[in-house]
Ligand SMILES: NC(=O)c1ccc[n+]([C@@H]2O[C@H](COP(=O)([O-])OP(=O)(O)OC[C@H]3O[C@@H](n4cnc5c(N)ncnc54)[C@H](O)[C@@H]3O)[C@@H](O)[C@H]2O)c1
């Protein structure tokens with residue numbers, strides 16, 4: 001069984017690649033960083049280290065890699081792959097789509113075996129988004145064949161994997177917890193037998209619970225942490241105010257999720273407690289700039305902050321603390337982050353009101369708009385007296 005995985009980064013090596021390998025797949029990574037591809041091919045194995053008191057080291061062997069710019073190599077791999085997965089970042093899906101489309105166009109002519117393509121990204125409907133981009137590059141006849149032979153089941157993936165700073169370029173340190181939930185209703189052919197995947201018939205509650213709890217809390221703590229000068233998430237969460245706002249923000253999303261999907265309130269409370277502990281794992285050092293990366297994406301209308309805030313209003317919940325997180329995201333001015341730079345430029349050139357509307361799509365008539373502005377003033381005042 002062969003798996004082709006796009007993105008040999010932290011989640012690619014530390015989570016998806018490791019699970020596929022354990023399930024018996026021969027894993028081939030696709031990446032655009034030459035050094036990474038070469039190193040994987042030179043060693044054909046790497047180590048995953050579990051960040052807890054035991055520091056267990058797991059060897060992932062028999063892997064190889066190809067360069068994503070080598071179209072022929074990717075097409076050749078796609079002809080034979082039994083499964084395709086991605087962990088490249090939601091904004092990169094559009095960029096890998098032409099290559100995947102080329103591979104699929106060849107494959108549907110030569111191989112009548114079904115193929116599932118699972119995007120393992122932090123986005124609602126990641127595989128569906130990828131499908132849309134891929135289909136854009138297929139002609140009508142290949143699209144019809146792909147409708148029959150190719151599935152794009154959506155997925156939710158959860159495992160905290162910080163930026164890696166090891167001498168061993170392939171070593172990846174990951175938290176012990178992981179969860180990979182896949183929408184079974186969109187699988188074509190046999191359901192892949194991979195230990196660790198939870199198959200569900202309706203993914204929406206799971207991806208929203210993951211993105212709107214884990215990532216909402218993470219982003220809130222990271223943007224506040226950055227604003228108040230903390231470097232890592234566990235440092236930020238030792239600040240009483242940041243811990244309080246983060247916990248309240250995920251309590252707000254929790255009320256939304258319970259109302260919308262009827263999650264069990266007690267289990268939801270345990271889920272939150274577990275997440276707050278995961279954020280503070282003393283064996284991981286996770287920088288607030290990684291967690292806050294790409295703030296334009298994170299301020300998007302259906303992403304982790306604005307998504308639940310807007311939906312909350314429909315259930316009579318006033319998302320005060322989510323709005324603090326949103327306000328803090330507009331103060332994230334990490335100059336190494338292109339999206340942060342673009343937001344700050346927009347604020348300078350077009351003003352705050354226009355910028356909030358532009359990125360969040362929240363209009364001045366929404367009660368959230370005023371709330372975000374008030375929270376921004378409060379955060380700036382708090383910083384000034386710090
Ligand atoms: N790190 C985490 O804790 C975590 C947890 C759950 C989900 N995720 C999600 O997983 C995805 C990947 O995150 P990550 O932390 O592993 O990022 P990462 O930057 O470590 O890995 C992304 C990899 O994709 C590669 N890449 C970029 N463009 C490419 C292209 N055109 N073709 C092939 N490869 C390309 C990069 O070189 C990099 O190796 C994101 O969607 C993220 O939200 C991350």
Ligand SMILES: O=P(O)(O)OC[C@@H](O)[C@@H](O)[C@H](O)[C@H](O)CO
Pocket residue numbers: 122157158159160161214215218219290291292293294
């Ligand atoms: O990967 P992003 O940029 O969407 O979000 C940053 C972190 O919140 C994220 O990577 C978490 O560590 C992860 O989603 C935990 O499962």
